Amino acid sequence: MSAASALNVLMGLPETANRLDGAVCVQSEGNVDASIFLHSFVQMYMKGGGRAVIISFCQTYHHYQLIGKKMGYNLDGPGSPPTKSLFVDGLTDLCVEQHDEQLWGPTQFPTITNFLKESASAVTSISKFIAAQDQHDGGNHATVVVVDGIAEAVAAGVTAHNMLRFLHQLRAVVEARGDGSALVFHLHADALPETGDVILTQLPFMAKTVLTAKALATGASASVHGLLSCQRRDGAAVTLPARDVHYKTKETGIALFPIGSGAGLL
Numbered sequence: 001m002s003a004a005s006a007l008n009v010l011m012g013l014p015e016t017a018n019r020l021d022g023a024v025c026v027q028s029e030g031n032v033d034a035s036i037f038l039h040s041f042v043q044m045y046m047k048g049g050g051r052a053v054i055i056s057f058c059q060t061y062h063h064y065q066l067i068g069k070k071m072g073y074n075l076d077g078p079g080s081p082p083t084k085s086l087f088v089d090g091l092t093d094l095c096v097e098q099h100d101e102q103l104w105g106p107t108q109f110p111t112i113t114n115f116l117k118e119s120a121s122a123v124t125s126i127s128k129f130i131a132a133q134d135q136h137d138g139g140n141h142a143t144v145v146v147v148d149g150i151a152e153a154v155a156a157g158v159t160a161h162n163m164l165r166f167l168h169q170l171r172a173v174v175e176a177r178g179d180g181s182a183l184v185f186h187l188h189a190d191a192l193p194e195t196g197d198v199i200l201t202q203l204p205f206m207a208k209t210v211l212t213a214k215a216l217a218t219g220a221s222a223s224v225h226g227l228l229s230c231q232r233r234d235g236a237a238v239t240l241p242a243r244d245v246h247y248k249t250k251e252t253g254i255a256l257f258p259i260g261s262g263a264g265l266l
Helices: 003-010 036-047 061-071 119-137 150-155 160-175 194-206
Strands: 024-028 051-056 085-089 143-148 182-188 209-214 226-234 243-250 253-257
Touching (some): 003 036, 024 194, 036 061, 036 143, 036 182, 051 061, 051 119, 085 119, 143 160, 150 160, 160 182
Parallel strands (some): 051 085, 143 182
Antiparallel strands (some): 209 226, 243 253
């Protein structure tokens, strides 16, 4: 079984699925970085004919492009009109009043206003980008919208309330498309300042699936990089039993192992 199929099975999806069935919350705990799972979902959509929007508060475009090339997909560059993907630098493109024609292309999208006060404007602009590309291609294409660096955004001054509102509005817009589009967001719990503690309790309720990557209790290992826990929600209140596996990060993606095996894909 391939790494992509193993992750699908862990999340309760068909092995060959190229779409998510709801929002996904990816959490990093301790000294592990679970952002590789974000790239797995971007890979899933782009290789399946879909699109990707990456909103990052912690990394540059070149970071995602470099990893994307290693995993077999390419992101549209900031110097060309976006068609299959869009990269948004959260701290510069969403937190200042300006219209960046290089980012949004020649189409006149609404001005991105101060994210701290009017996150709805940012959501509207991202929604219009997706709709414009649908119109250009003559049909809907499932889109994964990735928000990376929630803790870093809060540390930089975005209030927990405004971040939660932004994610809620973004999820509503994405899921309303009804075509398999989904929101994926990443939080490094240990980087979250005390002012953002409410995010830790609220984020899991915004997702159908919560993936939490943790360091090994036995310490660092060359063959296993961490423990991945998958928690699925059935409706608003019912939480299904969690499934835990070991994982290893590779240049081309991830490998999942049953706990204790240390070999072979799940």
